Amino acid sequence: MNILSIQSHVAYGHVGNSAAVFPMQRLGHEVWPIHTVQFSNHTGYGAWRGEVLPASIIDECVEGIAERGVLAACDGILSGYMGSAETGEAILRAVARVKAANRQALYCCDPVIGDAGRGVFVRDGIAELIASRALPVADMITPNHFELEFLSAKRIASAEETRASLARLHQCGPKVILVTSLHLEDTPLDAIDVTASELGSAWRVRTPRLDVSPNGAGDCIAALFFVHWLATRSVRTALESAVASVFGLLSRTAEAKSRELLLVAAQDEFVAPSRGFPGQPL
Numbered sequence: 380m381n382i383l384s385i386q387s388h389v390a391y392g393h394v395g396n397s398a399a400v401f402p403m404q405r406l407g408h409e410v411w412p413i414h415t416v417q418f419s420n421h422t423g424y425g426a427w428r429g430e431v432l433p434a435s436i437i438d439e440c441v442e443g444i445a446e447r448g449v450l451a452a453c454d455g456i457l458s459g460y461m462g463s464a465e466t467g468e469a470i471l472r473a474v475a476r477v478k479a480a481n482r483q484a485l486y487c488c489d490p491v492i493g494d495a496g497r498g499v500f501v502r503d504g505i506a507e508l509i510a511s512r513a514l515p516v517a518d519m520i521t522p523n524h525f526e527l528e529f530l531s532a533k534r535i536a537s538a539e540e541t542r543a544s545l546a547r548l549h550q551c552g553p554k555v556i557l558v559t560s561l562h563l564e565d566t567p568l569d570a571i572d573v574t575a576s577e578l579g580s581a582w583r584v585r586t587p588r589l590d591v592s593p594n595g596a597g598d599c600i601a602a603l604f605f606v607h608w609l610a611t612r613s614v615r616t617a618l619e620s621a622v623a624s625v626f627g628l629l630s631r632t633a634e635a636k637s638r639e640l641l642l643v644a645a646q647d648e649f650v651a652p653s654r655g656f657p658g659q660p661l
């Protein structure tokens with residue numbers, strides 16, 4: 380498959396495209412990355428160098444791909460952290476352009492808005508653009524627990540409340556939803572849940588909670604889930620495969636006490652995870 384991935388990029392470490400592109404390639408897919416920023420490292424370090432690229436770079440790169448005559452061969456578009464409302468608008472133009480060339484192409488939006496304990500951390504206008512513009516055109520979204528609550532405007536503490544919020548968002552447009560970092564009333568303190576849903580069914584996978592929280596894990600699991608679902612069209616299979624791979628990746632990262640994901644060293648986890656976790660109905 381051919382995936383157009385529009386995200387941030389860092390020279391050192393693994394977030395944005397630096398966390399999403401290689402795992403998809405390791406699974407055998409062609410990835411066409413368009414970078415929205417070029418930084419030395421992710422901003423969690425408190426200091427970085429580089430610059431935010433103009434939103435027009437997205438339009439220019441998509442136009443160049445179209446001039447090669449291959450836009451119709453794009454099977455999916457993946458977007459992550461937007462950085463600005465202008466970047467978000469350019470991403471939506473890219474989605475429209477690809478879908479005009481290939482009606483079967485699907486769009487996965489990782490709606491990066493905020494996180495538990497931090498709240499909304501994106502610039503003004505981005506959360507609103509995602510909720511009002513990206514959500515209706517997305518075929519798949521991959522929010523975390525906080526973002527699911529934000530987009531559904533409902534507090535979520537139980538499986539029943541999770542199903543209700545998922546149903547609400549399905550009505551807005553996305554056919555498939557992946558929810559990461561889900562912690563419900565029945566989730567043990569030493570565990571973490573990930574759930575995936577399509578109309579009519581929802582599945583949950585539970586893994587041990589690891590003492591590690593490197594940046595980029597969300598970008599990685601969104602990419603893995605997207606391509607696994609494109610390949611299998613099975614929410615449960617895509618969920619189990621993506622979670623197993625990321626758990627293996629995080630385990631290796633935790634063992635090494637690394638601040639950055641060991642994306643390259645643990646690459647075999649993408650094709651043959653060392654441990655699996657069965658999906659259960661939510």
